[in-house]
Amino acid sequence: MQPLANVTPLKPPARAGAIEVKNVGQVFKTRSQDVVALEDVSLDIKPGRFVVLVGPSGCGKSTLLMMMAGLRQQTSGSITISGAPILQPDPDRVGVVFQEASLFPWLTAEDNVEFPLALRGVPKAERRAKAQDALTLVGLDGFGKRHPHELSGGMKQRVSIARGLVQDPPVLLMDEPFAALDEQTRMTMGDELLRIWAATGKTVVFVTHSLTEAVYLADEVIVMSARPGRIVDHLQVQLPRPRTYEMLSGDAFGSLRDRIWRHIRKSA
């Protein structure tokens, strides 16, 4: 059949990689009382943006991320990704990268990367090829046969990024992925992540405790407050890309970081 080039589709095309969070609330019921973890959180993330969530411990930023991943259900409100609600984990739409130690220690790096494909019965040859591409993308060419305990902390995190990207989802969610790394490795991994992000055009939502990391990486920083978890500020980071180490000491960088810090100090 010949494609009809001039017909406008009835429905707008699915916005691949867009994330809409509408009036999301989360209440944990304990025996004595109800704890409001998130209250009326709304967010609109455009495709291809690098968005960082920061806030004091207990502000629910990780909870919000787990909801976007479909790993936890909100009490109220809705979350849609690429135009459809997310009700359960969907690796075609969302890849997730966790802190440390979420690689399976009994599998080699490439078997770890292939894991989500193996779950859906993708043939071996195709799996291997995709895993190779993903490992090359994260700069781990030639390390596929190693087991996690033979890799450094930074390399392990590269493997888990490759695993998150192997099904080519438009959205990559990252829950404090570099928190367990030392300072130098952390800086390098930040640059690596920006390179991968620029090369793939994914929407990235990144949770961190580090304000410097937040401003350095982000297009937008979303600042949350604790008990109940709420969005208190939404900053646009206008610093040019590629980001460089010299920007860290610039005035623009400093004033953004100060603004986030004032919010966090107030609510902590």
Add this chain to the structure above:
Amino acid sequence: MSAKISAKTLRRLIVIGLIALWELLPQTGLIPELFLPSLSSTLMAGWTDAAEYGHALAVTLYEVLISMAFACGGGILLGAIVGSLPRPRVLIMPMVSSLYAVPLVILYPVFTVWLGIGSESKIAFASIYGFLPTMLATAAGIQTIDPQLLLAARSMGATLSQRLVRVIIPAAIPTVLSGLRVGGALVIVGVVVSEMLISSAGIGYLISRYRTILDSPHVFAGVLLVLFMAIAFNAAIRWIERKAAIWQTGTRAGQANDDIASGAMQPAT
């Protein structure tokens, strides 16, 4: 690396030295043959009555294999249930843990009343004896699985059965294997000890019978057979560990498991 090799060589030299002493001390008359018959007379005793020992070994091996199937199968199954479900855990674990501290051999006479003095009572006793550590290790192995791994698997869309087969089982293997090592060794102990107590066949029975007539070479021939059985079992477990749990080499957990397991192995062999 060179230190490791020399330690291995040293260990072999010690074993060879002990074997030589075993032969030489009784031969020179420093130790009476009644207390320690020389290696050659022990082997000779075994050789002349090879048919009798062969039959006894067959009986003992049969009892050990059946008991191991019960102990390991039941231990892994129940350990998996207890390890993954909190309610049975609360009910069963305290009982099992305190039962583990009881010298179970006191139950063996009861078993002979119920099941007779044939293989059945040995199998029942050895199965229960080896079952407890296997079950406790399996339960611990499943309880201590990193929840991050399960969360990660879920985020990749793994179903419950995929999580069981691809995450829970492989993650629990090292701990389960160290439980099997202890449990299996206890099965061998259980069978031989119960044969020595009340029995009519098996290596334990032979050892016990020759001891009453003070025939030391024949006693030691039986001891040697039990020793070989334990060594063969240990080698088999090591082989399985190498095949199934390559990933734990180099991790602290793996080494700790190995140390504890081989430490626990000592009293059994």
